[in-house]
Amino acid sequence: MFVTAAYAQQSTTTEGAEAHDAAAAGEVHTETGVAHEGEAGSGVFPPFDSTHFASQLLWLAITFGLFYLLMSKVIIPRIGGILETRHDRIAQDLDEASRLKGEADAAIASYEQELATAKAKGHQIADGAREAAKSKAVADRNAVEADLSKKIAAAEDRIADIKTKALADVGAIAEETATAVVKQLIGGTVTKAEIVAAVKASAGN
Template identity: 45%
Template sequence: MFAGTTLLLAVAAEAAEGAAKSEGLPQLDPNYFAPQLFWLAVCFALLLFIMSRIALPRVGDVIDERRDRVKRDLDAAGRLKAETDKALADYEKALADARGNASNIAKETRGKLAAETDAERQRVDAQLAVKLQNAEARIAETKSKAVSAIGEIATETARAVVAKLIGQDVSPDEIKKALQPAPGE
């Protein structure tokens, strides 16, 4: 164990000596600044050339394509909005025309139905007037028959009453003369 520790200490001492000889990081050593700056300028120029000739034009093309696509999309959206507004205005106009047309049809139908109803009412009134005249004629005829029958019934009744009262049969002409009103009554 003692031998292993000795060996370990020896290796640690050599590492400490090597660290003491190197004065830190080589990037920070002023002796290496000139070559580092040279290679920095070469790498920067190379990257600038590659970026300006290859990468940046591609990025520019992508940006231009995007700008054009956005412009086309906005133009298409504006055109579609205009078409939609026109279609909506046409729809509103057609709807208003349809409502007006429906109103006119309803007015015409109401007028036709009113005319038909009036014509039917006049026809029914005419039929009722004819029936009323016929009924009045029948009533007048029946009344005249009844009036004439009343005279005969009165004659017969008076004849029967006189026959009962006096016991003699009287002629119908004599009873009719007796039943006629006197002039001036």
């Protein structure tokens, strides 16, 4: 009231102010009047006021009935359809995925098998090659060894031959050397028999 009156005084015309004041008063009056009427008319707490029960029931029946129809005929089939479609799609995708997984597994298995076969084959080839190389090496070595021992034997024979020859020559050389040495030293000649004897004696030492 105070605020309205103050606001009204700021108004330009006094008539307007009066009108405002009157309106404000009327408003307050009607409001309290309504409240009074509400309490006096029914005399009960508003939610228990039975005067509107019939209208509430009717409108609830109309609106809820309409809502029920909308739900059961439109909304629920639609959402159910959406969910079912998604469910089917997911199941289909899962089937596809499991099929692809099976294929991949089969491919992996065949790959593994081929790999194992190839490995076995490779081992076999390698073993064969190794065996062949080994036997060839042994044979070669044996041949070389035989050749070498033959050559060694021949060389030893030659060495022995040369040795005997050389040893046979040693006496004659010594005799000649001794004759020449004696001739140089004493100027005389020494009989061959004496030199041979001397050489033999020194060889005997």
